[in-house]
Amino acid sequence: MHLPRSFLRAALLFALAWLAVCGIARAADETLRVGSKRFTESYILAELLAQTAAPHTATPPVVRQGLGNTAIVYEALRSGAIDLYAEYTGTIALEILKGAPADTREAMNAALAPMGLGVAIPLGFNDGYALAVRAADAERLGLRTLSDLAKHPELKFGLSNEFIGRADGWKGLAGRYGFAQTPTGLDHGLAYDAVAAKQIDVIDIYTTDAKIDHLGLRVLEDDRKYFPRYDAVVLYKLDLPARLPKAWAALKTLEGKVDEHAMIAMNARAELQGVPFDAIARDFIASTGKGASAQPQEERRGFTAKLFGPDLWKLARQHLLLVALSVGIAILVGVPIAILVFPHVRLRAVVLGFASLLQTVPSLALLAVLISMLGAIGALPALIALTLYSLLPIMRNTVTGLTEVPNGLRLAGTALGMTPPQSLRLVLLPLALPTLLAGVRTATAIAIGTATIAAFIGAGGFGERIVTGLALNDRELLVAGALPAAALALLSEGVFELVEYIMRRRRRAPPSSLPPA
Incomplete structure (x- = not known):
């Protein structure tokens, strides 16, 4: 069965957009990519590392904040999606090396070397x-x-x-x-x-x-000495010192500069005063070596400032692109597949069953698997995940819409001499369109909600505020991320209502009168 040319043209346009937004080509070698986990201290240390290296790099460092737990951020490092992040010796020994803590940093580096990784720059504090x-x-x-x-x-x-x-x-x-x-x-x-x-x-x-x-x-005291030491260090790709020697030399100046009192003070500024992570890192760098101990006491930002912050339109653009591209690609993939399997009952059941199975995979688990498979974080794995989650409602509703077309109308098309592609284009798809559109509507609502999870892998969107709000236990920041996402969902519902209203008006409109003979 031949597909309409409009599908092929749209597929080409979306493929080009996919390449543009995802940035499949790796960033230039001179770009330093810094990652962090999803808790306050890791956010601050990522900014501290990036800002320390920034004066010594040709392009500004890219900071990938809030990349979930150890498994996700480590996979991002191993795959080359980031170059380094702040980690802890106990976590490296037991979670990454899967063994007892190494006695020395040299022993730990010997174990990490086969993975292409290394440990360096002990920052000066233990966070156990x-x-x-x-x-x-x-x-x-x-x-x-x-x-x-x-x-x-x-x-x-x-x-x-x-x-x-x-x-x-x-x-x-x-x-x-x-x-x-x-x-x-x-x-x-x-x-x-x-x-x-x-x-x-x-x-x-x-x-x-x-x-x-x-x-x-x-x-409470760990009197049986269960917990190892968790000295803060930098876990990095082994090629980084040779690739960016000046930036690496700058990073090494941080060795021993952050003691426990300084780290507690920086965490307090973020969690108790609401100071942005980048400002905390900038103030620490400015105070290093100058004997400055007290930090300025900024006023806590109110809810309105958080909701309408300078990042609002950037996050809205990222969220919209993730949703529009994923749903668009799901339409281009799902509708043709649904059309092809529709006549074959058993094949249709298998394909829809597989799409249903994809819906049961937890979002973070799917993202972690995609990071491992693709060797990338950010928009590409997020788009693939959102597309997979959007397939089921679109394919199911396409099949349902085609099934609901009365058999008499199918036979009428055949009696008029229509070929199968003509019958599909002129009879089946127009009649199935309202049901298909309902599936796209459902897929869009799912994508808008699920896209917030994409912030865990650095894909942006309103989830960035939600993830950061969770890390800081900041309810206002959580709501400042949830409200725009909810508004976007309501806006999409309004758009679909308008489209359905226009379609109903056209169906009810009387045919134009014929001219007199």
């Missing part, structure tokens, strides 16, 4: 894992160590999902101390609110978190 409880509960129950905590199985644990799943996390800790509780999985930032509201009693913390003292929490 620990468990914390409310100080009042610690006093009441006599809690000083983790062994003391194990004697109180009635206490409720709320731990970050990453900590629950890590090799150096909950499973080993519970085995070492004999904890019998089943912890609730929470986002790291939200856990602080939960423990303050007494919804949970115990949380995992990073020892440089700013909210430990702010919320009056008691950090």
Whole structure:
């Protein structure tokens, strides 16, 4: 069955747009690409690394913020999508090398070398894992160590999902101390609110978190020495020092410059004062070597400033492009496939079943797999994921629309001498169009919501605000990302309502009168 030429022309245009937006060609070698995980300290350190190197690079460094957990940001580094990021020795040893902590940095580098990676530039502070409880509960129950905590199985644990799943996390800790509780999985930032509201009693913390003292929490001693040291270092691609020698030399000046007090202070400025990450890094660089210890106290930005911030139109453009391109490509791929499999009942069931299966794959898991397969982060894996999620409603509604065309009209087209392509173009598709359009409408709504997850891999969009708001536990920033996404969804609904109204008017319009004989 031949496809209309308009489909082929549209396919060519979207393919060209895909290449332009995704930037499949790698960035020039002189560009430094810095990544971060999705918590406050990692955001700040990424900006600190980028700004330190910026005066010594031909092009401004690209900062890929909030790339999910260790698995995603490590995969981005391994694939070459980023060049370096701030990591911790305990995490490298147990999560990346899957073994016991190396005694020296040289031993760790020897193990990383076959992967094309290296560890360098110890920044000067240890940010370890620990468990914390409310100080009042610690006093009441006599809690000083983790062994003391194990004697109180009635206490409720709320731990970050990453900590629950890590090799150096909950499973080993519970085995070492004999904890019998089943912890609730929470986002790291939200856990602080939960423990303050007494919804949970115990949380995992990073020892440089700013909210430990702010919320009056008691950090419990790891008396059985379960946790290794988590010294902050730079994990990097081995070709980076030779590729960007001046930038690398500048980065090495950060060695030993960030102590624990300085890191806690920077985290506090972000979480308690709402200071942007880039401003915190800039102030630290300016103060280094000048004996400056106090930081300016900026006024916290209000909700209106966050909602209508300077990044609004950039994020709107990114979000719109992700949605429009993914849904457009899904139409160009899904509609022809649905047309081709429609006459074959068994093949149709297999194809739609496969599309349904794609819908069940969790978004972050699919993005992580695509990063590994493509060796890239950003728009390309996000577009592929969104396109795959958009296929099912478009294909299913196309098949349904074609099925609903009355058999009498099919036979009428054949009786008039139409060829199968003519019958498809002039009879079947026009009659199936309202149902097909309903599928596109559903796919668009799904894409607008799912596109917020793309921020976890540096693809931009309103999800950037949501991801950062989660990291900072900033409800206003979360809403400032959710509201524009919701407005975009409402706008799309309005557009589809208008299109359907126009289609109904045209169907009801009487045929033009014939001229007199």
